[in-house]
Amino acid sequence: MSSPATGEQAGVVRLPEDALRDVRLAHAPFPFDRVALWTVTLAIIGNFFYICAINPNFGWPVVAQYFFDPTVMKGLSVSLGLTVVAMVLGIALGLIVAVARMSQDRLASSLSGLFIWFFRGAPLLVQLIFWYNLSTLFPRISLSIPFGPTLASWDTNTLITPLTAAIVGLSLNEAALMAEIIRGGLLSVDKGQAETAEAFGMTRARALRRIIIPQAMKAIVPPTGNQLISMIKATSLVSVIAMADLLYSVQSIYNRTFEVIPMLLVAVFWYLLITSVLNVGQGAIERHYTRSDRGSLAVPKKAGAGTTGKGEA
Amino acid sequence: MTIQPLVRARNVHKAFGHNEVLKGIDLDVAPGEVVVILGPSGSGKSTFLRCINHLEAIDQGSIEVEGEQIGFRLDKGRLHRLSGRQIAAQRRKIGMVFQQFNLFPHMTALENVIEAPIGVHHQKPEEARRLGRELLARVGLADKENAYPRQLSGGQQQRVAIARALAIRPRLMLFDEPTSALDPELVGEVLATMRDLASQGLTMIVVTHEIGFAREAADRVIFMDGGHIIEEGPPDQVLAAPRHPRTRSFLSRFV
Numbered sequence: 001m002s003s004p005a006t007g008e009q010a011g012v013v014r015l016p017e018d019a020l021r022d023v024r025l026a027h028a029p030f031p032f033d034r035v036a037l038w039t040v041t042l043a044i045i046g047n048f049f050y051i052c053a054i055n056p057n058f059g060w061p062v063v064a065q066y067f068f069d070p071t072v073m074k075g076l077s078v079s080l081g082l083t084v085v086a087m088v089l090g091i092a093l094g095l096i097v098a099v100a101r102m103s104q105d106r107l108a109s110s111l112s113g114l115f116i117w118f119f120r121g122a123p124l125l126v127q128l129i130f131w132y133n134l135s136t137l138f139p140r141i142s143l144s145i146p147f148g149p150t151l152a153s154w155d156t157n158t159l160i161t162p163l164t165a166a167i168v169g170l171s172l173n174e175a176a177l178m179a180e181i182i183r184g185g186l187l188s189v190d191k192g193q194a195e196t197a198e199a200f201g202m203t204r205a206r207a208l209r210r211i212i213i214p215q216a217m218k219a220i221v222p223p224t225g226n227q228l229i230s231m232i233k234a235t236s237l238v239s240v241i242a243m244a245d246l247l248y249s250v251q252s253i254y255n256r257t258f259e260v261i262p263m264l265l266v267a268v269f270w271y272l273l274i275t276s277v278l279n280v281g282q283g284a285i286e287r288h289y290t291r292s293d294r295g296s297l298a299v300p301k302k303a304g305a306g307t308t309g310k311g312e313a
Numbered sequence: 314m315t316i317q318p319l320v321r322a323r324n325v326h327k328a329f330g331h332n333e334v335l336k337g338i339d340l341d342v343a344p345g346e347v348v349v350i351l352g353p354s355g356s357g358k359s360t361f362l363r364c365i366n367h368l369e370a371i372d373q374g375s376i377e378v379e380g381e382q383i384g385f386r387l388d389k390g391r392l393h394r395l396s397g398r399q400i401a402a403q404r405r406k407i408g409m410v411f412q413q414f415n416l417f418p419h420m421t422a423l424e425n426v427i428e429a430p431i432g433v434h435h436q437k438p439e440e441a442r443r444l445g446r447e448l449l450a451r452v453g454l455a456d457k458e459n460a461y462p463r464q465l466s467g468g469q470q471q472r473v474a475i476a477r478a479l480a481i482r483p484r485l486m487l488f489d490e491p492t493s494a495l496d497p498e499l500v501g502e503v504l505a506t507m508r509d510l511a512s513q514g515l516t517m518i519v520v521t522h523e524i525g526f527a528r529e530a531a532d533r534v535i536f537m538d539g540g541h542i543i544e545e546g547p548p549d550q551v552l553a554a555p556r557h558p559r560t561r562s563f564l565s566r567f568v
Binding site: 006183190192193196198199200201202203204206211214263289292293 | 364368397398401403404405407409411413415417418419420428429430433461462463481494
């Protein structure tokens with residue numbers, strides 16, 4: 001339809017000048033303004049780094065000395081380990097809560113709504129302290145039939161260590177936040193997709209796994225990357241329940257040496273390093289889930305209103 | 314007249330809130346028959362089609378496909394509601410083609426076609442792929458098996474959707490306005506594919522606005538209006554000499 005006209009067309013006058021006016025021949029003027037802007041910007045940034053580098057108050061030699069300190073390494077592994085465990089549990093539980101929240105079943109959707117309301121609403125710091133001090137509320141935890149016999153019983157203090165309190169606290173909070181992210185992703189998928197899966201006789205579980213979730217991932221991955229980065233930093237909260245994470249370990253060093261700024265810089269650089277690695281990973285995952293969007297040719301023409309035709313026709 | 318109908322609908326009623334869309338539909342479709350349902354927008358024809366595979370639950374009456382009641386089971390004079398899993402099993406012999414194609418956008422054309430055969434019908438992957446390629450060739454898209462839906466034109470997408478529906482070896486095919494979302498120049502290729510299927514003895518129920526297709530491919534034309542079937546018969550009778558004034562006025566717009 002809109003392909004360039006080949007052959008002679010009646011009534012079209014071609015001027016000799018037309019060849020010179022072909023936009024392919026245009027040359028760009030040298031961008032003096034852009035070059036100037038780049039130069040000034042780079043000079044300011046470079047100068048800032050230089051000032052920081054030569055400032056003795058930053059204590060760079062101390063930063064270098066403690067960067068791979070065993071205490072710091074141990075704290076780093078605790079932070080990373082907690083992040084991974086809490087994130088995996090949070091996503092798994094969050095998926096279940098999200099599906100339950102969207103279910104037709106009133107019981108499931110109300111219970112998951114209550115779960116999200118509480119664990120998203122209460123401050124994470126308070127949740128962690130509560131889990132850690134669970135033994136003061138419930139000295140023993142028992143598995144029993146309501147109002148009936150007890151099947152098993154444990155001492156709360158042996159069950160809840162700083163580690164378990166940290167994992168439970170972080171995971172439940174994460175699950176509530178992830179549930180909403182996953183729900184948003186599931187809602188972003190065209191309703192026709194679930195209907196088609198249904199029409200082909202797929203079970204709901206299979207439709208979710210094969211059709212809906214892969215399409216929802218596009219909307220789920222970016223905010224989940226955010227969550228992961230927040231989670232790495234949120235693990236620093238566990239220092240209040242005596243978990244020796246990265247921040248706790250640098251604090252323990254500067255409490256001894258009084259080199260507060262250099263030690264905090266050690267922590268900051270480690271956090272930035274981890275988040276940089278995660279950003280690269282997130283980019284790769286996003287590319288994987290958007291591969292079917294590339295190289296688009298034709299976008300189907302939508303037929304007027306009522307695309308799913310519920311009350312239509 | 315002793316052949317058992319493939320589809321048997323009796324007194325089907327359906328309302329969305331206070332809006333009664335179907336007001337008592339009775340219909341028998343014989344095996345191998347091609348039935349085209351015509352009618353103005355809002356006449357209930359798409360809704361009726363969606364009731365046949367229980368995408369919409371009906372409020373009154375009954376629908377049977379191959380002697381099995383859709384969504385229910387009659388046992389010793391008592392009617393039992395089926396579970397979601399049992400309804401899913403019932404749908405597996407019914408293929409459906411949608412107005413908006415509804416291809417799975419994250420899968421290639423071939424992956425779209427083999428998804429249900431492998432995942433729902435437990436075909437062997439190699440076997441499903443072989444059959445899938447055969448079906449893509451049959452709808453004229455042998456060279457597009459690795460294309461994603463977005464890389465295909467609307468007509469090509471709809472033909473992949475038809476191949477996908479055929480891949481489950483359906484006993485019945487439902488077409489819900491298969492050409493309404495297509496540019497006019499792409500309608501022809503989809504109708505040609507459907508005519509091809511009709512001539513091969515597949516039982517088809519087609520909701521469409523394509524009078525030409527009804528004339529050439531239908532064994533029987535149903536005209537619906539206001540939730541009722543108001544006229545039915547062979548295409549040359551209903552289309553050329555409609556008896557009901559509503560049919561006449563509807564058809565006059567297509568001349």
